[in-house]
Amino acid sequence: MSTPAELRAAMVDGFAGDDAIGDPAWRAAALAVPRELFGGSFFAPVPGSDPTAYRPVHRTDPRWLEQVYADETLITQLDGHVRPEDVTEGAVTGTPSSSSTLPSLVLSMWQQLGVEAGHRVLEVGTGTGYSTALGAHRLGDGNLTSIEYDPLVAECAAAAIRAAGFAPRLIVGDGLLGDPDGGEYDRLIATCAVRYLPPGWLHQVKPGGAILVTLSGWGFGFGLVRLVVTAPGEGTGRFLPGCTSFMIARPHDRPPRQSISLLPGEERPTRIDPEIIATWTGSWVAQLAAPSAERMGVGGHQILSDVATGSQARTAPHPAGGWTVVQRGPLRLWDQVEDAVEAWQRAGEPHQEGFGLTVSATGQRVWIGSEDGPGWNLPI
Numbered sequence: 193m194s195t196p197a198e199l200r201a202a203m204v205d206g207f208a209g210d211d212a213i214g215d216p217a218w219r220a221a222a223l224a225v226p227r228e229l230f231g232g233s234f235f236a237p238v239p240g241s242d243p244t245a246y247r248p249v250h251r252t253d254p255r256w257l258e259q260v261y262a263d264e265t266l267i268t269q270l271d272g273h274v275r276p277e278d279v280t281e282g283a284v285t286g287t288p289s290s291s292s293t294l295p296s297l298v299l300s301m302w303q304q305l306g307v308e309a310g311h312r313v314l315e316v317g318t319g320t321g322y323s324t325a326l327g328a329h330r331l332g333d334g335n336l337t338s339i340e341y342d343p344l345v346a347e348c349a350a351a352a353i354r355a356a357g358f359a360p361r362l363i364v365g366d367g368l369l370g371d372p373d374g375g376e377y378d379r380l381i382a383t384c385a386v387r388y389l390p391p392g393w394l395h396q397v398k399p400g401g402a403i404l405v406t407l408s409g410w411g412f413g414f415g416l417v418r419l420v421v422t423a424p425g426e427g428t429g430r431f432l433p434g435c436t437s438f439m440i441a442r443p444h445d446r447p448p449r450q451s452i453s454l455l456p457g458e459e460r461p462t463r464i465d466p467e468i469i470a471t472w473t474g475s476w477v478a479q480l481a482a483p484s485a486e487r488m489g490v491g492g493h494q495i496l497s498d499v500a501t502g503s504q505a506r507t508a509p510h511p512a513g514g515w516t517v518v519q520r521g522p523l524r525l526w527d528q529v530e531d532a533v534e535a536w537q538r539a540g541e542p543h544q545e546g547f548g549l550t551v552s553a554t555g556q557r558v559w560i561g562s563e564d565g566p567g568w569n570l571p572i
């Protein structure tokens with residue numbers, strides 16, 4: 193049976209050849225931080241379940257330690273309150289609301305952030321505290337502040353971070369509001385996703401400093417962006433390669449709704465295959481175009497629903513070929529999506545890394561190619 197140190201070394205060896213985590217200083221951090229202190233009990237997805245069911249894995253499970261070092265995300269909370277300890281029998285369904293992000297992603301994000309000795313960093317989303325401990329190892333306790341929204345999650349993280357021998361500054365609160373004491377940060381890293389950049393972040397990070405965050409929304413599209421602050425409240429940057437997703441920051445989550453009833457509306461043929469908005473970049477484009485809409489459905493049956501206005505769009509395959517869309521309400525959600533998908537197709541269907549973001553006094557705009565390319569305003 194391998195020891196934690198052996199499993200840790202094997203995990204870091206497994207990252208060899210991955211340039212995204214080639215920095216020896218971050219590898220040293222991964223070798224030094226015992227992930228088993230941050231894992232505790234967690235939820236493992238039940239293979240083949242739909243919707244995904246989760247079964248609790250506890251320290252007493254013979255494969256617990258091996259799973260802790262499997263370079264997987266360890267889900268530690270569902271639906272904002274359900275912990276593995278709460279599940280006494282069988283498996284449960286729910287939406288992950290806290291986790292220890294998979295180590296290779298944490299390390300590559302820390303590396304992409306581009307920190308240097310002496311930098312002051314603000315982390316939003318302490319979670320289990322694993323990424324915080326890595327950051328504290330690299331930067332020194334005094335240079336790192338981490339904010340967690342959920343008080344119980346924050347309490348567990350604080351204990352784990354202490355047990356691992358680190359003492360960064362920890363805050364319980366809404367990280368979207370930034371450091372409550374204000375701050376002059378060189379870098380900000382978020383391990384929860386946001387619908388738009390919280391304006392305060394671009395004031396708390398100094399001009400020349402950088403923010404690394406995943407943009408997301410209610411359409412399940414994701415894009416990891418590295419934004420350089422150009423002036424107080426302003427910044428620009430490009431989205432990065434890869435397929436990074438994070439749970440959305442709690443204040444940016446979709447509004448609660450009753451189960452959806454599909455109502456009549458105006459019907460027409462669609463110009464695009466609806467399934468495209470269920471692909472990695474298609475969902476991203478659709479979300480940019482209709483940011484107030486929640487997306488549901490599978491395959492050619494896509495549903496967009498805007499709770500605030502009651503606007504709906506739903507597509508279906510047509511028996512004679514092609515697809516139709518039924519739209520109702522003040523927002524023509526499908527028209528918005530179709531125009532955006534066609535603009536993206538004309539631009540050559542780039543992956544998220546072909547997009548950029550500019551934040552200015554007048555708003556936040558995601559664009560394709562360059563600032564004067566096709567673009568969409570974020571719902572700030």
Ligand SMILES: C[S@@+](CC[C@H](N)C(=O)[O-])C[C@H]1O[C@@H](n2cnc3c(N)ncnc32)[C@H](O)[C@@H]1O
Nearest residue numbers: 290292293317319320323341367383384441442
């Ligand atoms: C993916 S987990 C963080 C993973 C963590 N960095 C780690 O390595 O263990 C995301 C965390 O963000 C927290 N969160 C969500 N909204 C937040 C907010 N507005 N401010 C601070 N934390 C938030 C969640 O409670 C959750 O614990």
